[in-house]
Amino acid sequence: MLSTLQPPRSLSLLPLRRFRNSKTIVSAASSTTSVISPPQSQILTTRRSLLSGETTAVEIAKSYLSRIRLTEPQLKCFLHVSENVLKDAQEIDQRIAKGEELGPLAGVLIGVKDNICTQGMPSTAASRILEHYRPPFDATAVRKIKELGGIVVGKTNMDEFGMGSTTEASAFQVTVNPWDLSRVPGGSSGGSAAAVAARQCMVSLGSDTGGSVRQPASFCGVVGLKPTYGRVSRFGLMAYASSLDVIGCFGSTVADAGMLLHAISGYDRFDSTSSKQDVPEFQSQFLSMDHFESKPLNGVKVGIIRETLEDGVDSGVRSATQEAASHLEALGCVLTEVSLPSFSLGLPAYYVIASSESSSNLSRYDGVRYGNQVMAEELNKLYECSRGEGFGGEVKMRILMGTYALSAGYYDAYYKRAQQVRTLIRKDFKAALEQNDILISPAAPSAAYKIGEKKDDPLAMYAGDIMTVNVNLAGLPAMVLPCGLVEGGPSGLPVGLQMIGAAFDEEKLLKVGHIFEQTLKGSSFVPPLLANVP
């Protein structure tokens, strides 16, 4: 039954691609094992198999739950697995039996990052201060998913409140990378990325404040889509840095990430920063390969960002990015190098803004109205002890840094200045995107690194966000998709290519991304762990 759900390139074909002991960089574009078929949309495959009667929603759900049971003890992607999955699947089957109309996500199994509220289901943002908290409402994105027939499988692990790049800063558990169990999955949406990579769910929701969808997508070899700021309602997303936060999507194909984005997009009266811009029907972009012309991206102008390929970027990542650029050229794109002079300023500006906004946003966790409370003799002590015991080290540090940056006498030097730098970054991106349809860069300076490697060195950890934070400062859409493998782990480690578009032009990213993915020869981005899992 599982074979009907898995893309044909997955489990059985895995032995074709083994890069153990490889001394050279292995790039998907350069590999010659081209018998592997391009990846197929899990959402569309599910729909087809349900409508044809080939399988049932319950059977599909059982197979995923079984895989979760087998892999979860090692991976630890989920903080909570829903007890209602089979019941929800049964309802879909009953609708099919009655001949009722099915929503576009009917039977699709979806992981939801734990900082996105799910009614009656634990939602803790991986923080002790919210341990056992069950929200009284669904986030708008979750409500829309449920209305379209999607099934929430569970809540995925993350760095506490989104503050981290490895998922090691979860208060509850450390998620590992399905490609190499000794490495991090990235973060902060590491659980959502690893769960899709390990096929524990079909797609998942994450959140991206400075790269928290895109960097784990790169580390885990899946597609990660960060929409334009305002495209998706933030109602029900636990705020970290409100001017930067967006809900984003993971999938094992561009089409899946795009269809999930379509489902959750649009204006929401509960979020005044959500946009009334039309949401285009992305699905028309996901043509099958048979319909591609010989140069399907003829004339698409692609700018490769010079500053993202300079010192500090691993040579394997640089090669994979350059080969991805060559692949785009072969598809008809016109490639030029662009420079963003403000690029390196984005990182400190981002951390000033994010810390400042977090110190304000997280003041709501006072131990009085929800979350864990440490009772004390005096009210201030109650706040201090509830927060002191409830927050982890990184969260405390960022709140304190933000408190400092917003202090009288420091505000202009840090917060205001960082916002002025944000203006410079926006201008640079605008100029580059007036000359180009999309910009490309690596998603991160390296592939996944070892657990514990950067845990105690905040600046080393922050440096890994250099490729992604500027996009949040400018509020632009960006997508990361696997483009190659570098040496490391039992069978190589995936590397992601980042594509950045103009505001509200996700459609172009999805078109270019889909054609890139479908024509990339030689690699299936399925982690070796799945070779032994039914």
Added chain:
Amino acid sequence: MATRALLAVISASPNRCFISPSRIKIQSLTSSSSSHYYQRRQSRKIHRIAPSYSSDSDSSVLQPPDVSRLAQTARISLTPDEIEECETKIRRVIDWFGQLQQVDVNSVEPAIRAEMDGGNLREDAPETFENRDSIRASIPSFEEAYLKVPKILNKE
């Protein structure tokens, strides 16, 4: 009265602190008069942590952070070990922030967020949230219709 009392607790969240009664009614959560009161309180956000720096943005004049005072302002209790650890890490990060002082931002307008279309505010009218029991169930100390916090009125 009940509205003001509830908002007192909401606003007395960690960065701000002022007198609030020990027992507060929950029913007034949706009051429309609340937002003005809250905004007034928000304006108290900026605190003085260390002597202010001169206005010419020279990073060398900025004082390093005093972690104990920051923690007090942010209402977070820290152990002596945590203070020591935070001090080292925060100083490194703040030093690294210092590079922003070298950027020429004269006549550059600050951007508070990405460009976005305006006019998306909904009508400012109270609405009833039906799932109140679930809200109450999340409150750590709750008695009848009241949130319980330590007694702070009629102190010796």
